[in-house]
Amino acid sequence: MMLRLANILLPVLITSIVALAACLPWGAPAPVQFALPLLTMAVIFYWAVKRRHQLPSPAVFLIGLFTDLATAGPLGYWALNFLIAVAVASYGIDRIDNRRSLLATTFAFALAVAAVSGIGWLLSSLFQLRALPAQSLTQGALIAVAAYPVVAYALGPVDRLVGYSESAASLRGMDRT
Amino acid sequence: MLAGTVLPHDGFIRLPARKRGGGILHAAVLLSLIFASLVLLVLERVDHKWVRVLRSASFEVISPVLERASQPAIYVQHLRRRFDGYLDQAAEIERLKTENQRLQQWQWKAKQLETETQEYRKLLLAVDDSGYSFATGRVIADGRSPFVRSALINIGRAQGVTNGYAVVNSDGFLGRIVDTGEHSARVLVFSDINSRIPVEIGSERVRAIMRGDGDGRPVIEFAPAEKAIAAGDEVLTSGQDGLLPRGLPVGSIIKADHAFKVVPRVDLAQVDFASVLFYAAPGLELANGGTTAADGSFVPPRTR
Numbered sequence: 246m247m248l249r250l251a252n253i254l255l256p257v258l259i260t261s262i263v264a265l266a267a268c269l270p271w272g273a274p275a276p277v278q279f280a281l282p283l284l285t286m287a288v289i290f291y292w293a294v295k296r297r298h299q300l301p302s303p304a305v306f307l308i309g310l311f312t313d314l315a316t317a318g319p320l321g322y323w324a325l326n327f328l329i330a331v332a333v334a335s336y337g338i339d340r341i342d343n344r345r346s347l348l349a350t351t352f353a354f355a356l357a358v359a360a361v362s363g364i365g366w367l368l369s370s371l372f373q374l375r376a377l378p379a380q381s382l383t384q385g386a387l388i389a390v391a392a393y394p395v396v397a398y399a400l401g402p403v404d405r406l407v408g409y410s411e412s413a414a415s416l417r418g419m420d421r422t
Numbered sequence: 423m424l425a426g427t428v429l430p431h432d433g434f435i436r437l438p439a440r441k442r443g444g445g446i447l448h449a450a451v452l453l454s455l456i457f458a459s460l461v462l463l464v465l466e467r468v469d470h471k472w473v474r475v476l477r478s479a480s481f482e483v484i485s486p487v488l489e490r491a492s493q494p495a496i497y498v499q500h501l502r503r504r505f506d507g508y509l510d511q512a513a514e515i516e517r518l519k520t521e522n523q524r525l526q527q528w529q530w531k532a533k534q535l536e537t538e539t540q541e542y543r544k545l546l547l548a549v550d551d552s553g554y555s556f557a558t559g560r561v562i563a564d565g566r567s568p569f570v571r572s573a574l575i576n577i578g579r580a581q582g583v584t585n586g587y588a589v590v591n592s593d594g595f596l597g598r599i600v601d602t603g604e605h606s607a608r609v610l611v612f613s614d615i616n617s618r619i620p621v622e623i624g625s626e627r628v629r630a631i632m633r634g635d636g637d638g639r640p641v642i643e644f645a646p647a648e649k650a651i652a653a654g655d656e657v658l659t660s661g662q663d664g665l666l667p668r669g670l671p672v673g674s675i676i677k678a679d680h681a682f683k684v685v686p687r688v689d690l691a692q693v694d695f696a697s698v699l700f701y702a703a704p705g706l707e708l709a710n711g712g713t714t715a716a717d718g719s720f721v722p723p724r725t726r
Contacts, residue, residue: 268488268563269495270573272502272692275638278564302448306455310462314480315488315563317572317601317608320473321462328456335448369636373615378637 255407256292256300259400263288264308268315279385280392282312282323283358286330287389287396290354293334294345295404305331326361333357347397355390362386481578481603488562489576496560499694554667556590557581558697562606571611571636572597575696578605586665588699594671594687595619595659596696607698612672613638613690620662621672621684624655629662632672638690642675642682653677657684667701 267281285308292300309324316323337353362382370377465473507514542548559577577583579602589596589609597617601608612619617634623642630645645651655675661668673686 265487265491266495269492270499270561270564270694271495272499272694275691278691297448302452302455306459309459311484314477315484315574316565316570317563317574318565318570319463320466320477321459325456325459325463328452328459332452332456335452369615377615378635381637 255403256296257304259403260285260288260292260300260304260308261311264312265315268312275381276384276388279381280388282316282326283361283385283389284392284396285312285323286327286358286361287354287393288400289327290330290334290350290357290393291397291400293331294350294353295400296407297331297335299407302328302331322365326365329361329364330354330357333360347394350397351390351393354393358386358389477601478603481601481606481608485562485574485576485603485606488574489560492560492562496694499692503692554699554701556697556699557583558695559607560695561693564693565611565614571614571617571634571638571690572600573609573611573693573696575607575609575698576605577698578603578607580604581698582700583607583698584702588659588666588670588701589696590670590699591688591693591696593689594673595666596688596693598666599698609696611690613640613686619666619672620660621657622660623651623657623675626650627660629660632657632684639676639678639683639685642684645682648682651675651682667699 264282264285267285271278271281273281289300289305289308293305305327306324309327310320312318312323312327313320333353333356337356362385366377366379366382462473557577559575559581561573562576563574565572573596575589583599583602585599585602587599589598595612597609597611597614599607600610610617611634612632613634613636615634615636617632617640619632619640620629621632621642622629623645628645628648628650630651631643632640633643634640642651642657653676657672657675659666659668659670659672671687673684673688676683676685
Protein backbone atom coordinates (compact mmCIF):
# COMPACT_ATOMS: atom_id res chain seq x y z
CA MET A 246 0.00 0.00 0.00
CA MET A 247 2.75 2.42 1.06
CA LEU A 248 4.85 1.45 -1.94
CA ARG A 249 1.92 2.09 -4.27
CA LEU A 250 1.28 5.46 -2.65
CA ALA A 251 4.97 6.31 -3.02
CA ASN A 252 4.89 5.34 -6.69
CA ILE A 253 1.80 7.43 -7.30
CA LEU A 254 3.42 10.41 -5.56
CA LEU A 255 6.62 9.96 -7.57
CA PRO A 256 5.82 12.60 -10.23
CA VAL A 257 5.19 15.30 -7.58
CA LEU A 258 8.25 14.21 -5.61
CA ILE A 259 10.60 14.15 -8.59
CA THR A 260 9.35 17.50 -9.89
CA SER A 261 9.82 19.05 -6.43
CA ILE A 262 13.39 17.73 -6.18
CA VAL A 263 14.24 19.06 -9.66
CA ALA A 264 12.68 22.44 -8.73
CA LEU A 265 14.80 22.58 -5.56
CA ALA A 266 17.98 21.59 -7.43
CA ALA A 267 17.26 24.25 -10.08
CA CYS A 268 17.44 26.99 -7.43
CA LEU A 269 20.82 26.00 -5.99
CA PRO A 270 24.03 27.92 -6.74
CA TRP A 271 25.82 25.44 -9.05
CA GLY A 272 28.14 28.12 -10.42
CA ALA A 273 27.17 27.30 -13.99
CA PRO A 274 27.60 29.82 -16.87
CA ALA A 275 24.76 32.33 -17.25
CA PRO A 276 22.81 30.64 -20.12
CA VAL A 277 22.83 27.30 -18.26
CA GLN A 278 21.64 29.07 -15.11
CA PHE A 279 18.72 30.57 -17.02
CA ALA A 280 17.90 27.14 -18.44
CA LEU A 281 17.63 25.48 -15.00
CA PRO A 282 14.03 26.51 -14.14
CA LEU A 283 13.12 25.61 -17.72
CA LEU A 284 14.36 22.09 -16.91
CA THR A 285 11.82 22.03 -14.07
CA MET A 286 9.32 23.13 -16.70
CA ALA A 287 10.47 20.25 -18.92
CA VAL A 288 9.76 17.77 -16.11
CA ILE A 289 6.34 19.35 -15.48
CA PHE A 290 5.61 19.23 -19.21
CA TYR A 291 6.60 15.54 -19.38
CA TRP A 292 4.25 14.60 -16.53
CA ALA A 293 1.47 16.80 -17.91
CA VAL A 294 1.73 14.88 -21.20
CA LYS A 295 2.11 11.42 -19.68
CA ARG A 296 0.31 11.47 -16.32
CA ARG A 297 -1.49 14.73 -15.92
CA HIS A 298 -3.72 13.45 -13.10
CA GLN A 299 -0.64 12.60 -11.00
CA LEU A 300 0.81 16.09 -11.13
CA PRO A 301 -2.26 18.23 -10.43
CA SER A 302 -2.28 21.92 -11.33
CA PRO A 303 -2.30 23.11 -7.66
CA ALA A 304 0.95 21.15 -7.11
CA VAL A 305 2.43 22.82 -10.21
CA PHE A 306 1.31 26.22 -8.89
CA LEU A 307 2.99 25.56 -5.50
CA ILE A 308 6.21 24.36 -7.17
CA GLY A 309 6.18 27.57 -9.23
CA LEU A 310 5.69 29.70 -6.10
CA PHE A 311 8.54 27.84 -4.41
CA THR A 312 10.80 28.61 -7.40
CA ASP A 313 9.78 32.28 -7.25
CA LEU A 314 10.50 32.53 -3.53
CA ALA A 315 13.75 30.56 -3.62
CA THR A 316 15.16 32.50 -6.58
CA ALA A 317 13.81 35.77 -5.16
CA GLY A 318 12.10 36.57 -8.45
CA PRO A 319 8.72 38.26 -8.92
CA LEU A 320 6.07 36.24 -7.09
CA GLY A 321 3.85 34.42 -9.60
CA TYR A 322 6.33 34.51 -12.52
CA TRP A 323 7.44 30.87 -12.57
CA ALA A 324 4.04 29.72 -11.28
CA LEU A 325 2.49 31.32 -14.38
CA ASN A 326 5.15 29.85 -16.70
CA PHE A 327 4.72 26.32 -15.33
CA LEU A 328 0.92 26.56 -15.63
CA ILE A 329 1.27 27.75 -19.25
CA ALA A 330 3.38 24.63 -19.88
CA VAL A 331 0.61 22.47 -18.37
CA ALA A 332 -1.96 24.21 -20.56
CA VAL A 333 0.10 23.61 -23.72
CA ALA A 334 0.68 19.98 -22.71
CA SER A 335 -3.01 19.43 -21.90
CA TYR A 336 -4.66 21.23 -24.79
CA GLY A 337 -2.02 21.86 -27.44
CA ILE A 338 -0.19 18.62 -28.06
CA ASP A 339 -3.14 16.60 -29.42
CA ARG A 340 -3.44 19.16 -32.18
CA ILE A 341 0.17 18.46 -33.19
CA ASP A 342 0.23 14.67 -32.90
CA ASN A 343 -2.32 12.68 -30.91
CA ARG A 344 0.10 9.71 -30.65
CA ARG A 345 2.33 11.95 -28.53
CA SER A 346 5.61 10.88 -30.07
CA LEU A 347 8.86 12.23 -28.59
CA LEU A 348 9.36 14.48 -31.61
CA ALA A 349 5.89 15.96 -31.26
CA THR A 350 6.19 16.48 -27.50
CA THR A 351 9.62 18.11 -27.94
CA PHE A 352 8.13 20.41 -30.56
CA ALA A 353 5.21 21.25 -28.25
CA PHE A 354 7.65 21.90 -25.40
CA ALA A 355 9.65 24.21 -27.68
CA LEU A 356 6.42 26.13 -28.33
CA ALA A 357 5.75 26.37 -24.60
CA VAL A 358 9.32 27.59 -23.93
CA ALA A 359 9.03 30.13 -26.76
CA ALA A 360 5.72 31.35 -25.31
CA VAL A 361 6.98 31.76 -21.74
CA SER A 362 10.31 33.29 -22.83
CA GLY A 363 8.52 35.71 -25.18
CA ILE A 364 5.99 36.72 -22.52
CA GLY A 365 8.78 37.11 -19.93
CA TRP A 366 10.84 39.29 -22.27
CA LEU A 367 7.80 41.37 -23.28
CA LEU A 368 6.67 41.97 -19.68
CA SER A 369 10.18 42.89 -18.55
CA SER A 370 10.69 45.21 -21.55
CA LEU A 371 7.32 46.89 -20.96
CA PHE A 372 8.19 47.27 -17.30
CA GLN A 373 11.47 48.99 -18.21
CA LEU A 374 10.02 50.81 -21.28
CA ARG A 375 12.92 49.62 -23.46
CA ALA A 376 13.86 46.48 -25.38
CA LEU A 377 15.98 44.34 -23.07
CA PRO A 378 18.81 42.16 -24.43
CA ALA A 379 17.43 38.75 -25.33
CA GLN A 380 20.64 36.84 -26.08
CA SER A 381 21.00 35.03 -22.72
CA LEU A 382 17.28 34.31 -22.66
CA THR A 383 17.42 32.75 -26.15
CA GLN A 384 20.48 30.66 -25.28
CA GLY A 385 18.79 29.40 -22.08
CA ALA A 386 15.63 28.51 -24.02
CA LEU A 387 17.60 26.60 -26.67
CA ILE A 388 19.50 24.64 -23.99
CA ALA A 389 16.20 23.71 -22.30
CA VAL A 390 14.61 22.55 -25.57
CA ALA A 391 17.71 20.49 -26.44
CA ALA A 392 17.58 18.93 -22.96
CA TYR A 393 13.91 17.85 -23.24
CA PRO A 394 14.58 14.48 -24.97
CA VAL A 395 17.18 13.71 -22.25
CA VAL A 396 14.64 14.57 -19.54
CA ALA A 397 12.03 12.40 -21.27
CA TYR A 398 14.51 9.52 -21.55
CA ALA A 399 15.52 9.83 -17.86
CA LEU A 400 11.90 9.92 -16.68
CA GLY A 401 10.84 6.96 -18.86
CA PRO A 402 11.66 4.25 -16.26
CA VAL A 403 9.81 6.21 -13.54
CA ASP A 404 6.81 6.52 -15.83
CA ARG A 405 6.82 2.75 -16.40
CA LEU A 406 7.15 2.15 -12.64
CA VAL A 407 4.15 4.36 -11.92
CA GLY A 408 2.26 2.62 -14.74
CA TYR A 409 3.07 -0.77 -13.26
CA SER A 410 1.78 0.34 -9.83
CA GLU A 411 -1.45 1.58 -11.38
CA SER A 412 -1.91 -1.67 -13.32
CA ALA A 413 -1.26 -3.78 -10.24
CA ALA A 414 -3.78 -1.75 -8.25
CA SER A 415 -6.38 -2.13 -10.99
CA LEU A 416 -5.79 -5.88 -11.11
CA ARG A 417 -6.37 -6.16 -7.37
CA GLY A 418 -9.49 -4.00 -7.67
CA MET A 419 -10.83 -6.18 -10.49
CA ASP A 420 -9.99 -9.30 -8.47
CA ARG A 421 -12.06 -8.08 -5.51
CA THR A 422 -15.06 -7.38 -7.74
CA MET B 423 -7.57 -14.81 -10.43
CA LEU B 424 -9.23 -12.69 -13.05
CA ALA B 425 -10.83 -15.51 -14.94
CA GLY B 426 -11.34 -14.63 -18.56
CA THR B 427 -8.94 -11.68 -18.50
CA VAL B 428 -6.34 -11.83 -21.23
CA LEU B 429 -3.21 -9.85 -20.48
CA PRO B 430 -1.47 -8.06 -23.37
CA HIS B 431 1.99 -9.28 -24.40
CA ASP B 432 3.79 -6.84 -22.05
CA GLY B 433 1.73 -7.93 -19.03
CA PHE B 434 0.24 -4.47 -18.42
CA ILE B 435 -3.50 -4.00 -18.14
CA ARG B 436 -4.58 -1.07 -20.30
CA LEU B 437 -6.69 1.20 -18.15
CA PRO B 438 -9.58 3.08 -19.70
CA ALA B 439 -8.01 6.13 -21.26
CA ARG B 440 -8.74 9.32 -19.42
CA LYS B 441 -10.12 12.03 -21.55
CA ARG B 442 -7.04 13.78 -22.85
CA GLY B 443 -6.80 17.43 -22.01
CA GLY B 444 -10.44 17.35 -21.14
CA GLY B 445 -12.32 17.77 -17.97
CA ILE B 446 -14.13 20.98 -17.17
CA LEU B 447 -12.84 20.80 -13.60
CA HIS B 448 -9.22 20.56 -14.77
CA ALA B 449 -9.67 23.50 -17.11
CA ALA B 450 -11.41 25.57 -14.42
CA VAL B 451 -8.68 24.85 -11.84
CA LEU B 452 -5.94 25.61 -14.38
CA LEU B 453 -7.54 28.91 -15.41
CA SER B 454 -8.10 29.92 -11.76
CA LEU B 455 -4.46 29.24 -10.93
CA ILE B 456 -3.24 31.16 -13.99
CA PHE B 457 -5.44 34.05 -12.85
CA ALA B 458 -4.05 33.74 -9.30
CA SER B 459 -0.48 33.89 -10.68
CA LEU B 460 -1.33 37.04 -12.65
CA VAL B 461 -2.87 38.61 -9.52
CA LEU B 462 0.31 37.79 -7.58
CA LEU B 463 2.42 39.42 -10.30
CA VAL B 464 0.30 42.58 -10.12
CA LEU B 465 0.50 42.62 -6.29
CA GLU B 466 4.27 42.18 -6.60
CA ARG B 467 4.44 45.07 -9.06
CA VAL B 468 2.57 47.43 -6.70
CA ASP B 469 4.69 46.13 -3.77
CA HIS B 470 1.60 45.08 -1.81
CA LYS B 471 2.17 44.36 1.88
CA TRP B 472 0.72 40.80 1.52
CA VAL B 473 3.51 39.93 -0.88
CA ARG B 474 6.12 41.35 1.48
CA VAL B 475 4.63 39.41 4.42
CA LEU B 476 4.52 36.19 2.38
CA ARG B 477 8.10 36.68 1.24
CA SER B 478 9.36 37.39 4.77
CA ALA B 479 7.50 34.40 6.19
CA SER B 480 8.77 32.13 3.43
CA PHE B 481 12.39 33.16 4.12
CA GLU B 482 12.27 31.42 7.48
CA VAL B 483 10.83 28.22 6.00
CA ILE B 484 12.76 28.04 2.72
CA SER B 485 16.21 29.18 3.90
CA PRO B 486 16.99 26.16 6.14
CA VAL B 487 15.90 23.81 3.32
CA LEU B 488 18.04 25.65 0.76
CA GLU B 489 20.97 25.83 3.16
CA ARG B 490 21.03 22.06 3.59
CA ALA B 491 20.30 21.35 -0.07
CA SER B 492 23.01 23.73 -1.29
CA GLN B 493 25.84 21.68 0.26
CA PRO B 494 26.26 19.39 -2.77
CA ALA B 495 26.02 22.39 -5.12
CA ILE B 496 28.83 24.16 -3.24
CA TYR B 497 30.89 20.97 -3.35
CA VAL B 498 30.37 20.69 -7.12
CA GLN B 499 31.39 24.35 -7.52
CA HIS B 500 34.62 23.77 -5.58
CA LEU B 501 35.35 20.57 -7.44
CA ARG B 502 34.92 22.32 -10.79
CA ARG B 503 37.14 25.21 -9.78
CA ARG B 504 39.84 22.80 -8.64
CA PHE B 505 39.56 20.89 -11.91
CA ASP B 506 39.78 24.14 -13.94
CA GLY B 507 42.80 25.11 -11.84
CA TYR B 508 44.59 21.86 -12.67
CA LEU B 509 43.88 22.27 -16.36
CA ASP B 510 45.66 25.59 -16.80
CA GLN B 511 48.15 25.49 -13.95
CA ALA B 512 51.20 26.29 -16.13
CA ALA B 513 49.52 29.30 -17.73
CA GLU B 514 48.29 30.45 -14.31
CA ILE B 515 51.84 30.35 -12.85
CA GLU B 516 53.13 32.47 -15.74
CA ARG B 517 50.28 34.93 -15.29
CA LEU B 518 50.91 35.18 -11.54
CA LYS B 519 54.66 35.78 -12.08
CA THR B 520 53.92 38.69 -14.43
CA GLU B 521 51.27 40.04 -12.10
CA ASN B 522 53.64 39.77 -9.15
CA GLN B 523 56.26 41.86 -10.93
CA ARG B 524 53.66 44.48 -11.80
CA LEU B 525 52.28 44.52 -8.24
CA GLN B 526 55.74 44.96 -6.72
CA GLN B 527 56.10 48.17 -8.74
CA TRP B 528 52.65 49.25 -7.58
CA GLN B 529 53.53 48.42 -3.96
CA TRP B 530 56.51 50.73 -4.09
CA LYS B 531 54.37 53.48 -5.62
CA ALA B 532 51.56 52.90 -3.09
CA LYS B 533 53.95 53.20 -0.13
CA GLN B 534 55.18 56.54 -1.49
CA LEU B 535 51.62 57.79 -1.96
CA GLU B 536 50.59 56.57 1.50
CA THR B 537 53.35 58.59 3.16
CA GLU B 538 52.45 61.61 1.05
CA THR B 539 48.72 61.27 1.88
CA GLN B 540 49.41 60.97 5.61
CA GLU B 541 51.41 64.19 5.51
CA TYR B 542 48.61 66.01 3.66
CA ARG B 543 45.99 64.68 6.09
CA LYS B 544 48.02 65.95 9.02
CA LEU B 545 48.26 69.36 7.37
CA LEU B 546 44.48 69.47 6.73
CA LEU B 547 43.54 67.99 10.16
CA ALA B 548 41.37 65.47 8.23
CA VAL B 549 39.31 62.93 10.17
CA ASP B 550 40.06 59.27 9.38
CA ASP B 551 37.34 57.23 7.69
CA SER B 552 36.05 54.64 10.12
CA GLY B 553 36.52 51.05 8.94
CA TYR B 554 33.41 49.01 8.31
CA SER B 555 32.53 45.94 10.30
CA PHE B 556 30.93 43.17 8.29
CA ALA B 557 29.34 39.73 8.44
CA THR B 558 29.99 37.00 5.90
CA GLY B 559 27.41 34.50 4.73
CA ARG B 560 27.05 31.79 2.14
CA VAL B 561 24.96 32.11 -1.03
CA ILE B 562 22.28 29.43 -0.70
CA ALA B 563 20.24 30.21 -3.83
CA ASP B 564 20.52 32.59 -6.74
CA GLY B 565 18.24 34.25 -9.28
CA ARG B 566 17.21 32.23 -12.31
CA SER B 567 16.06 34.70 -14.87
CA PRO B 568 17.94 36.84 -17.37
CA PHE B 569 16.30 39.93 -15.92
CA VAL B 570 16.29 39.12 -12.21
CA ARG B 571 19.73 38.90 -10.71
CA SER B 572 19.55 38.30 -7.00
CA ALA B 573 20.94 35.92 -4.44
CA LEU B 574 19.79 34.55 -1.11
CA ILE B 575 22.40 34.53 1.68
CA ASN B 576 22.23 32.74 5.01
CA ILE B 577 22.63 35.75 7.32
CA GLY B 578 19.82 38.10 8.31
CA ARG B 579 18.44 40.38 11.01
CA ALA B 580 19.85 38.14 13.75
CA GLN B 581 23.35 38.98 12.51
CA GLY B 582 22.55 42.71 12.21
CA VAL B 583 21.76 42.82 8.48
CA THR B 584 19.37 45.58 7.39
CA ASN B 585 17.85 46.55 4.03
CA GLY B 586 20.13 48.76 1.96
CA TYR B 587 23.47 47.49 3.28
CA ALA B 588 26.17 47.01 0.65
CA VAL B 589 27.28 43.46 -0.17
CA VAL B 590 30.78 42.63 -1.39
CA ASN B 591 33.00 39.62 -1.84
CA SER B 592 36.78 39.30 -2.13
CA ASP B 593 36.69 40.66 -5.71
CA GLY B 594 34.53 43.73 -5.16
CA PHE B 595 31.01 45.14 -4.99
CA LEU B 596 28.15 42.70 -5.51
CA GLY B 597 24.91 44.50 -4.70
CA ARG B 598 22.74 45.60 -1.83
CA ILE B 599 20.32 43.99 0.61
CA VAL B 600 16.67 44.41 -0.40
CA ASP B 601 14.85 41.90 1.85
CA THR B 602 15.78 40.60 5.24
CA GLY B 603 14.53 37.62 7.20
CA GLU B 604 15.67 36.55 10.67
CA HIS B 605 18.47 34.32 9.33
CA SER B 606 18.53 35.10 5.61
CA ALA B 607 18.57 38.07 3.29
CA ARG B 608 18.09 38.79 -0.40
CA VAL B 609 20.82 40.61 -2.31
CA LEU B 610 19.84 42.61 -5.40
CA VAL B 611 22.89 42.11 -7.63
CA PHE B 612 24.01 45.27 -9.46
CA SER B 613 23.35 43.69 -12.87
CA ASP B 614 19.60 43.30 -12.12
CA ILE B 615 17.43 45.43 -14.41
CA ASN B 616 16.04 47.26 -11.36
CA SER B 617 19.46 48.24 -10.08
CA ARG B 618 20.80 51.82 -10.32
CA ILE B 619 24.14 52.49 -8.63
CA PRO B 620 25.92 55.89 -8.54
CA VAL B 621 29.53 55.35 -9.56
CA GLU B 622 32.70 57.28 -10.32
CA ILE B 623 34.91 56.37 -13.23
CA GLY B 624 38.63 56.55 -13.87
CA SER B 625 41.25 58.95 -12.58
CA GLU B 626 39.00 61.91 -13.50
CA ARG B 627 36.36 60.52 -11.13
CA VAL B 628 33.56 61.11 -13.62
CA ARG B 629 30.27 60.65 -11.79
CA ALA B 630 27.56 58.58 -13.48
CA ILE B 631 24.79 56.07 -12.89
CA MET B 632 25.36 52.37 -13.56
CA ARG B 633 22.15 50.73 -14.77
CA GLY B 634 21.75 46.96 -14.64
CA ASP B 635 20.50 45.45 -17.89
CA GLY B 636 20.26 41.82 -16.90
CA ASP B 637 23.04 40.42 -19.08
CA GLY B 638 25.92 40.95 -16.62
CA ARG B 639 27.31 44.06 -18.37
CA PRO B 640 25.67 47.09 -16.72
CA VAL B 641 25.41 50.29 -18.76
CA ILE B 642 26.84 53.70 -17.81
CA GLU B 643 24.26 56.50 -17.97
CA PHE B 644 24.07 60.21 -17.21
CA ALA B 645 27.83 60.73 -17.37
CA PRO B 646 28.32 64.50 -17.71
CA ALA B 647 31.80 64.18 -19.24
CA GLU B 648 31.74 61.13 -21.52
CA LYS B 649 34.90 62.27 -23.26
CA ALA B 650 36.83 61.74 -20.03
CA ILE B 651 35.81 58.06 -19.94
CA ALA B 652 37.97 55.49 -21.69
CA ALA B 653 37.95 51.72 -22.03
CA GLY B 654 39.80 50.10 -19.12
CA ASP B 655 38.93 52.84 -16.60
CA GLU B 656 38.15 51.54 -13.16
CA VAL B 657 34.57 51.90 -11.84
CA LEU B 658 33.98 52.49 -8.12
CA THR B 659 30.86 53.26 -6.09
CA SER B 660 30.62 57.02 -5.54
CA GLY B 661 28.40 56.94 -2.44
CA GLN B 662 26.39 59.82 -3.91
CA ASP B 663 23.10 58.12 -3.06
CA GLY B 664 23.86 58.40 0.64
CA LEU B 665 23.26 54.65 0.92
CA LEU B 666 26.44 52.91 -0.21
CA PRO B 667 29.99 53.52 0.98
CA ARG B 668 32.31 55.31 -1.43
CA GLY B 669 35.11 53.53 -3.25
CA LEU B 670 33.90 49.93 -3.48
CA PRO B 671 35.45 48.46 -6.67
CA VAL B 672 32.81 47.45 -9.23
CA GLY B 673 34.62 46.72 -12.49
CA SER B 674 36.19 48.31 -15.53
CA ILE B 675 34.85 50.12 -18.59
CA ILE B 676 34.44 48.66 -22.06
CA LYS B 677 32.84 50.27 -25.08
CA ALA B 678 30.16 48.11 -26.69
CA ASP B 679 27.06 48.83 -28.80
CA HIS B 680 27.79 52.60 -28.82
CA ALA B 681 27.65 52.70 -25.03
CA PHE B 682 29.99 52.43 -22.09
CA LYS B 683 29.48 49.20 -20.22
CA VAL B 684 31.02 47.74 -17.09
CA VAL B 685 32.81 44.41 -16.94
CA PRO B 686 32.29 43.36 -13.31
CA ARG B 687 35.26 42.37 -11.17
CA VAL B 688 33.06 39.76 -9.51
CA ASP B 689 32.30 36.61 -11.48
CA LEU B 690 28.54 36.76 -10.94
CA ALA B 691 28.04 33.11 -11.88
CA GLN B 692 30.43 31.88 -9.22
CA VAL B 693 29.67 33.74 -6.03
CA ASP B 694 29.67 31.37 -3.06
CA PHE B 695 30.39 33.73 -0.13
CA ALA B 696 29.28 37.32 0.34
CA SER B 697 30.02 39.90 3.06
CA VAL B 698 27.49 42.48 4.21
CA LEU B 699 29.08 45.82 5.16
CA PHE B 700 27.51 47.46 8.20
CA TYR B 701 27.55 50.96 6.78
CA ALA B 702 24.67 52.89 8.30
CA ALA B 703 24.53 56.09 6.28
CA PRO B 704 21.86 58.72 7.07
CA GLY B 705 20.27 58.06 3.68
CA LEU B 706 19.91 54.45 4.67
CA GLU B 707 18.17 55.34 7.92
CA LEU B 708 15.69 57.45 5.94
CA ALA B 709 15.15 54.64 3.44
CA ASN B 710 14.42 52.24 6.30
CA GLY B 711 11.76 54.41 7.89
CA GLY B 712 13.61 57.24 9.64
CA THR B 713 12.25 60.80 9.36
CA THR B 714 13.44 64.36 9.44
CA ALA B 715 12.23 66.50 12.33
CA ALA B 716 10.85 70.06 11.94
CA ASP B 717 14.27 71.52 12.82
CA GLY B 718 15.89 69.44 10.08
CA SER B 719 17.52 66.93 12.43
CA PHE B 720 17.32 63.23 11.65
CA VAL B 721 14.98 61.01 13.70
CA PRO B 722 15.96 57.33 13.40
CA PRO B 723 13.32 54.61 13.02
CA ARG B 724 12.00 53.21 16.29
CA THR B 725 12.70 49.60 15.52
CA ARG B 726 15.83 48.39 13.80
